[in-house]
Amino acid sequence: xxxxxxxxxxxxxxxxxxxxxxxxxxLFLNSIGCDRRLWDAQVAxxxxxxxxxxxxxxxxxxxxxPDGDYAIARLGRDALAVxxxxxxxxxxxxxxxxxxxIGQWLxxxxxxxxxxxxxxxxxxxxxxxEAWETRRRxxxxxxxxxxxxxxxxRFFSDDFRAxxxxxxxxxxxxxxxxxxxxxxxxxxxxxxxxxxPRLAAIGTPTLVIGGEFDVSTTPAQAAQxxxxxxxxxxxxxxxxxxxxxxxxxxxxxALRAHLTGTLSA
Numbered sequence: 001x002x003x004x005x006x007x008x009x010x011x012x013x014x015x016x017x018x019x020x021x022x023x024x025x026x027l028f029l030n031s032i033g034c035d036r037r038l039w040d041a042q043v044a045x046x047x048x049x050x051x052x053x054x055x056x057x058x059x060x061x062x063x064x065x066p067d068g069d070y071a072i073a074r075l076g077r078d079a080l081a082v083x084x085x086x087x088x089x090x091x092x093x094x095x096x097x098x099x100x101x102i103g104q105w106l107x108x109x110x111x112x113x114x115x116x117x118x119x120x121x122x123x124x125x126x127x128x129x130e131a132w133e134t135r136r137r138x139x140x141x142x143x144x145x146x147x148x149x150x151x152x153x154r155f156f157s158d159d160f161r162a163x164x165x166x167x168x169x170x171x172x173x174x175x176x177x178x179x180x181x182x183x184x185x186x187x188x189x190x191x192x193x194x195x196x197p198r199l200a201a202i203g204t205p206t207l208v209i210g211g212e213f214d215v216s217t218t219p220a221q222a223a224q225x226x227x228x229x230x231x232x233x234x235x236x237x238x239x240x241x242x243x244x245x246x247x248x249x250x251x252x253x254a255l256r257a258h259l260t261g262t263l264s265a
Contacts, residue, residue, distance in 0.1 A: 001016060001017045001018075002014070002015070002016050003015055003016065003017065003055075003085065003086065005081065005082065005085035006081070007058070007077065007078045007081045008077060008081060009074075011058055011063070011064040011066055011078070012063060012064045013055055013056070013058070013063045013064070013078055013081065013082060014055060014056050014061065014062035014063050015036055015053065015054055015055025015056065015063075015082060016036065016053075016054055016055070017051060017052070017053050017054075017086065018043050018047040018051070018052045018054075019046070019047040019048065019049070019050055019051040019052050020048075020051060021051065023049065023050050023051045024050050024051065024091075024092060024115070024259075025050070025051045025052075025053055025083075025086075025088045025090075025091040025092065026046065026050045026051065026052050026053065026091065026092040026093075026094060026259065027053045027079065027082065027083065027088075027091040027092070027093050027094070028042065028043075028052065028053065028054045028094050028095070028099070029057065029079060029093065029094070029095035029096070029098075029099030029100070029102050029103060030054075030056070030057050030060060030061075030095075030096065030098070030099050031096045031097035031098050031099055031121075031241075031242065032060075032097060032098040032183065032186045032187070032190065033060075033144075033151055033155075033175050033178065033183060034060065034096075034174075034175075034242070035056045035057075035060045035061030035062075035174070035178070036054035036055055036056050036061055037061075037174070038096065038242070038244070038245070039052070039054050039094075039244070041244065041245070041248035041251075041252065042094075042244060042248070042251070042252050042255065045248075045252045045256075046252065046255070046256065046259075049256075050092070050259065053082065053083075053086065053088070053091065055082050057075060057078070057098070057099070057102075057186070058070060058074070058075060058078050058182065058185070058186075059179055059181070059182020059183060059185045059186050060178060060179070060182055060183075060186075061178075063182075065179035065181050065182030065185065066181075066185065067181055067185075068185060068188075069185055069188035069189070069192075070185040070186055070188055070189040071188070071189050071192060071193075072101055072102060072105050072189050072192075072193040072195070073105060073109075074189070075098075075102050075105075075186075075189060076102050076105040076106050076109060076110075079093075079102055079106060080106070080110060080113065083113060089113070090112070090113055090114065090115050091113065091114065091115060092114075092115045092116045092117075092118070092259055093106055093107070093114050093116070093117050093118065094117075094118040094120065094255060095118070095119060095120065095122065096120040096121050096122065096242070096243075096244060097120075097121050097122050097126070097216070097217065097241065098122075098126075098186060098189070098190060099120075099122070100119040100120060100121065100122025100123075101122060101124075101126065101189075101190070101193050101195060103117050103118075103119055103122075104117075104119065104122075104124060104195040104198065104199070104202065105195060105198075107202045107204045107206070108195070108198040108199075108201045108202055111202075111203065111204060114204050115204075116204060116205045116206070116207070116258060116259065117202070117204045117205070117206040117207070118206070118207045118208075118209065118255055118258055119206060119207070119208050119209070119225060119232075120208075120209040120210075120243060120244060120251070121209065121210065121211050121214055121216070121217050121222075121241050121242065121243050122217050122225065123217045123221040123222070123224070123225050124194065124195040124196040124198075124199055124224075124225055124228065125193070125194045125195070125196055126190055126193070126216070126217055127190060127191075127216070129191045129192070132187045132188070132190045132191035133187070133188075133191055135147065135187050136184045136187035136188055136191065137184075139180045139183050139184045139187065140180060140181070140184045143176075143180050144175060144176050144178055144180050144183060145176050148172050148175055148176050149172075151172075151175055152168055152171065152172050152175075154215060154216045154240070154241055155171065155240060155241050155242045155245075156168055156171075156240045156241070156242060156245075156246060157211075157213035157238075157239060157240035157246065158213070159213075160239070160240060160246050171245075196228070199225070199228035199229050200228070200230070202229045202230075202231070203230065203231055204231060205231050205258075206226075206229050206231055206232035206233070207232070207233060207235065207254065207255070207258040208222055208225050208226040208229075208232050208233070208234045208235070209222075209234075209235050209236075209237060209243055209251065209254060209255075210222025210223070210234065210235070210236045210237070210243075211236070211237055211238075211239040211240050211241060211243045211246075212236055212237065212238050212239065213238070213239060213240045214239070214240050214241045214243070215240070215241070216241045217241065219236060222234060222236070235254045237250055237251060237254075
Protein backbone atom coordinates (compact mmCIF):
# COMPACT_ATOMS: atom_id res chain seq x y z
CA UNK A 1 0.00 0.00 0.00
CA UNK A 2 1.37 3.36 -1.03
CA UNK A 3 0.89 6.31 1.32
CA UNK A 4 1.34 10.06 1.16
CA UNK A 5 1.23 12.20 4.28
CA UNK A 6 2.53 15.52 5.53
CA UNK A 7 5.11 16.22 8.20
CA UNK A 8 4.31 18.88 10.79
CA UNK A 9 5.89 21.55 8.57
CA UNK A 10 3.84 20.49 5.57
CA UNK A 11 6.57 18.58 3.71
CA UNK A 12 5.08 15.65 1.82
CA UNK A 13 6.45 12.21 2.73
CA UNK A 14 5.92 9.24 0.40
CA UNK A 15 6.19 5.58 1.30
CA UNK A 16 4.70 2.11 1.25
CA UNK A 17 3.44 -0.50 3.70
CA UNK A 18 3.87 -4.20 3.01
CA UNK A 19 2.58 -7.04 5.15
CA UNK A 20 -0.32 -7.97 7.41
CA UNK A 21 -2.09 -5.02 9.02
CA UNK A 22 -2.25 -6.82 12.36
CA UNK A 23 1.46 -7.75 12.41
CA UNK A 24 4.13 -5.81 14.35
CA UNK A 25 5.43 -2.85 12.36
CA UNK A 26 9.06 -2.45 11.28
CA LEU A 27 10.02 1.06 10.18
CA PHE A 28 12.98 1.17 7.78
CA LEU A 29 15.06 4.37 7.48
CA ASN A 30 17.31 4.88 4.46
CA SER A 31 20.84 6.17 4.07
CA ILE A 32 21.75 9.50 2.51
CA GLY A 33 21.87 9.09 -1.25
CA CYS A 34 19.37 6.21 -1.24
CA ASP A 35 15.60 5.92 -1.06
CA ARG A 36 13.07 3.38 0.17
CA ARG A 37 14.15 0.90 -2.51
CA LEU A 38 17.25 0.33 -0.38
CA TRP A 39 15.13 -2.11 1.64
CA ASP A 40 13.55 -4.12 -1.20
CA ALA A 41 15.29 -7.38 -0.30
CA GLN A 42 14.39 -7.10 3.38
CA VAL A 43 10.77 -6.21 2.60
CA ALA A 44 10.45 -9.14 0.19
CA UNK A 45 11.76 -11.54 2.82
CA UNK A 46 10.00 -10.20 5.92
CA UNK A 47 6.64 -8.88 4.75
CA UNK A 48 4.89 -12.21 5.29
CA UNK A 49 5.83 -12.00 8.98
CA UNK A 50 5.81 -8.31 9.88
CA UNK A 51 4.33 -5.07 8.61
CA UNK A 52 7.17 -3.38 6.75
CA UNK A 53 6.97 0.43 6.55
CA UNK A 54 9.35 2.11 4.12
CA UNK A 55 9.39 5.77 3.15
CA UNK A 56 11.70 8.15 1.35
CA UNK A 57 13.49 10.35 3.85
CA UNK A 58 13.05 14.07 3.32
CA UNK A 59 15.21 15.13 0.39
CA UNK A 60 15.15 11.69 -1.23
CA UNK A 61 13.04 9.68 -3.67
CA UNK A 62 9.50 10.94 -4.04
CA UNK A 63 9.40 12.82 -0.74
CA UNK A 64 9.70 16.60 -0.59
CA UNK A 65 13.16 18.15 -0.85
CA PRO A 66 12.85 21.62 0.71
CA ASP A 67 15.66 24.13 0.30
CA GLY A 68 18.03 24.68 3.20
CA ASP A 69 19.69 22.70 5.94
CA TYR A 70 17.97 19.75 7.61
CA ALA A 71 18.60 18.42 11.12
CA ILE A 72 18.45 14.96 12.67
CA ALA A 73 15.62 16.14 14.92
CA ARG A 74 13.68 17.29 11.86
CA LEU A 75 14.21 13.91 10.16
CA GLY A 76 13.25 12.16 13.38
CA ARG A 77 9.99 14.08 13.57
CA ASP A 78 9.33 13.04 9.97
CA ALA A 79 9.64 9.40 11.05
CA LEU A 80 7.23 9.99 13.93
CA ALA A 81 4.82 11.67 11.50
CA VAL A 82 4.86 8.50 9.39
CA UNK A 83 4.09 6.35 12.43
CA UNK A 84 1.33 8.73 13.51
CA UNK A 85 -0.15 8.88 10.03
CA UNK A 86 -0.30 5.09 9.89
CA UNK A 87 -1.66 4.83 13.47
CA UNK A 88 1.38 2.84 14.60
CA UNK A 89 1.84 3.40 18.32
CA UNK A 90 5.10 1.44 18.53
CA UNK A 91 7.46 0.09 15.86
CA UNK A 92 10.65 -1.83 15.47
CA UNK A 93 13.11 0.55 13.80
CA UNK A 94 15.88 -0.39 11.38
CA UNK A 95 18.06 2.44 10.07
CA UNK A 96 21.23 2.45 7.99
CA UNK A 97 23.86 5.23 8.09
CA UNK A 98 21.84 8.48 8.23
CA UNK A 99 18.84 6.29 9.04
CA UNK A 100 20.78 4.87 11.97
CA UNK A 101 21.38 8.34 13.38
CA ILE A 102 17.66 9.01 13.06
CA GLY A 103 17.03 5.73 14.86
CA GLN A 104 19.31 6.77 17.71
CA TRP A 105 17.44 10.08 17.99
CA LEU A 106 14.10 8.27 18.09
CA UNK A 107 15.27 5.85 20.79
CA UNK A 108 16.56 8.73 22.91
CA UNK A 109 13.72 11.19 22.32
CA UNK A 110 10.68 8.94 21.87
CA UNK A 111 11.56 5.63 23.54
CA UNK A 112 7.95 4.58 24.07
CA UNK A 113 7.48 4.50 20.28
CA UNK A 114 10.40 2.11 19.67
CA UNK A 115 10.14 -1.63 20.40
CA UNK A 116 13.59 -2.60 19.13
CA UNK A 117 16.37 -0.78 17.31
CA UNK A 118 18.64 -2.02 14.53
CA UNK A 119 21.51 0.32 13.68
CA UNK A 120 23.35 -0.64 10.52
CA UNK A 121 26.56 0.87 9.20
CA UNK A 122 26.25 3.94 11.35
CA UNK A 123 27.82 5.69 14.30
CA UNK A 124 26.85 8.27 16.89
CA UNK A 125 28.96 10.75 14.93
CA UNK A 126 29.60 10.16 11.21
CA UNK A 127 32.45 12.01 9.52
CA UNK A 128 33.45 15.58 10.33
CA UNK A 129 31.67 18.88 10.02
CA GLU A 130 34.33 20.07 7.56
CA ALA A 131 33.91 17.05 5.28
CA TRP A 132 30.11 17.26 5.21
CA GLU A 133 30.16 21.01 4.62
CA THR A 134 32.59 20.56 1.74
CA ARG A 135 30.37 17.89 0.22
CA ARG A 136 27.24 19.97 0.74
CA ARG A 137 28.73 22.90 -1.12
CA UNK A 138 30.07 20.72 -3.93
CA UNK A 139 26.73 19.04 -4.56
CA UNK A 140 24.89 22.35 -4.66
CA UNK A 141 27.44 23.81 -7.07
CA UNK A 142 28.13 20.81 -9.31
CA UNK A 143 25.30 18.30 -8.80
CA UNK A 144 25.24 14.69 -7.63
CA UNK A 145 27.16 13.45 -10.68
CA UNK A 146 30.22 15.19 -9.25
CA UNK A 147 30.37 12.81 -6.26
CA UNK A 148 28.72 9.70 -7.71
CA UNK A 149 31.91 7.67 -8.21
CA UNK A 150 33.12 8.54 -4.72
CA UNK A 151 29.74 7.53 -3.31
CA UNK A 152 29.84 4.12 -4.97
CA UNK A 153 33.36 3.54 -3.64
CA ARG A 154 32.08 4.26 -0.15
CA PHE A 155 28.80 2.37 -0.54
CA PHE A 156 30.33 -0.91 -1.73
CA SER A 157 33.49 -2.89 -1.06
CA ASP A 158 36.10 -3.21 -3.79
CA ASP A 159 35.36 -6.89 -4.39
CA PHE A 160 31.62 -6.30 -4.63
CA ARG A 161 32.01 -3.48 -7.13
CA ALA A 162 34.21 -5.69 -9.30
CA UNK A 163 31.90 -8.70 -9.13
CA UNK A 164 28.59 -6.82 -9.50
CA UNK A 165 29.38 -3.99 -11.88
CA UNK A 166 25.90 -3.90 -13.46
CA UNK A 167 24.18 -3.70 -10.09
CA UNK A 168 26.51 -0.94 -8.92
CA UNK A 169 25.85 0.95 -12.17
CA UNK A 170 22.11 0.79 -11.42
CA UNK A 171 22.72 2.15 -7.93
CA UNK A 172 24.89 4.92 -9.36
CA UNK A 173 22.17 5.92 -11.83
CA UNK A 174 19.59 6.05 -9.03
CA UNK A 175 21.96 8.14 -6.93
CA UNK A 176 22.54 10.68 -9.70
CA UNK A 177 18.79 10.92 -10.33
CA UNK A 178 18.20 12.13 -6.78
CA UNK A 179 17.76 15.68 -5.55
CA UNK A 180 20.96 17.66 -5.06
CA UNK A 181 19.06 20.08 -2.82
CA UNK A 182 17.76 17.22 -0.68
CA UNK A 183 21.15 15.53 -0.50
CA UNK A 184 22.74 18.82 0.56
CA UNK A 185 20.07 19.28 3.22
CA UNK A 186 20.94 15.88 4.66
CA UNK A 187 24.68 16.68 4.47
CA UNK A 188 23.90 19.52 6.86
CA UNK A 189 22.08 17.12 9.18
CA UNK A 190 25.10 14.82 9.21
CA UNK A 191 27.45 17.78 9.60
CA UNK A 192 25.72 18.86 12.78
CA UNK A 193 24.65 15.55 14.34
CA UNK A 194 26.46 14.00 17.28
CA UNK A 195 24.35 11.52 19.24
CA UNK A 196 27.25 10.37 21.44
CA PRO A 197 25.97 12.14 24.55
CA ARG A 198 22.57 10.45 24.10
CA LEU A 199 23.72 6.82 23.80
CA ALA A 200 23.61 6.13 27.52
CA ALA A 201 19.92 7.11 27.53
CA ILE A 202 19.02 4.40 25.02
CA GLY A 203 17.47 1.42 26.78
CA THR A 204 15.85 -0.14 23.72
CA PRO A 205 17.08 -3.64 22.77
CA THR A 206 19.55 -2.82 20.01
CA LEU A 207 21.30 -4.71 17.25
CA VAL A 208 24.33 -2.99 15.70
CA ILE A 209 25.36 -4.27 12.27
CA GLY A 210 28.77 -3.26 10.94
CA GLY A 211 30.61 -3.82 7.69
CA GLU A 212 34.10 -5.29 7.76
CA PHE A 213 35.04 -3.21 4.71
CA ASP A 214 33.04 -0.09 5.58
CA VAL A 215 35.20 3.02 5.24
CA SER A 216 32.40 5.46 6.09
CA THR A 217 31.48 3.95 9.46
CA THR A 218 34.35 1.66 10.29
CA PRO A 219 34.33 -1.60 12.25
CA ALA A 220 35.88 0.30 15.16
CA GLN A 221 33.00 2.78 15.09
CA ALA A 222 30.47 -0.05 15.00
CA ALA A 223 32.08 -1.58 18.08
CA GLN A 224 32.15 1.81 19.78
CA UNK A 225 28.47 2.35 19.05
CA UNK A 226 27.50 -1.07 20.40
CA UNK A 227 29.63 -0.46 23.47
CA UNK A 228 27.91 2.84 24.16
CA UNK A 229 24.39 1.35 24.28
CA UNK A 230 23.74 -0.83 27.30
CA UNK A 231 21.24 -3.14 25.59
CA UNK A 232 23.20 -3.57 22.34
CA UNK A 233 24.90 -6.46 20.60
CA UNK A 234 27.15 -6.33 17.54
CA UNK A 235 27.09 -8.38 14.33
CA UNK A 236 29.67 -7.83 11.59
CA UNK A 237 29.10 -8.48 7.89
CA UNK A 238 31.64 -9.04 5.08
CA UNK A 239 30.47 -5.88 3.35
CA UNK A 240 31.01 -2.20 2.72
CA UNK A 241 28.70 0.60 3.82
CA UNK A 242 25.44 -0.74 2.35
CA UNK A 243 25.69 -4.10 4.05
CA UNK A 244 22.04 -4.96 3.42
CA UNK A 245 22.70 -4.79 -0.33
CA UNK A 246 26.03 -6.63 -0.31
CA UNK A 247 24.88 -9.32 2.12
CA UNK A 248 21.07 -9.31 1.91
CA UNK A 249 20.56 -12.85 3.22
CA UNK A 250 22.91 -12.45 6.18
CA UNK A 251 21.55 -9.00 6.98
CA UNK A 252 17.94 -10.15 6.89
CA UNK A 253 18.75 -13.21 8.98
CA ALA A 254 20.36 -11.05 11.66
CA LEU A 255 17.42 -8.64 11.63
CA ARG A 256 14.89 -11.48 11.76
CA ALA A 257 16.68 -13.07 14.72
CA HIS A 258 16.67 -9.73 16.54
CA LEU A 259 12.97 -9.21 15.88
CA THR A 260 11.98 -12.80 16.61
CA GLY A 261 13.90 -12.89 19.88
CA THR A 262 12.05 -9.83 21.10
CA LEU A 263 8.65 -10.77 19.74
CA SER A 264 8.80 -14.20 21.34
CA ALA A 265 10.23 -13.02 24.64
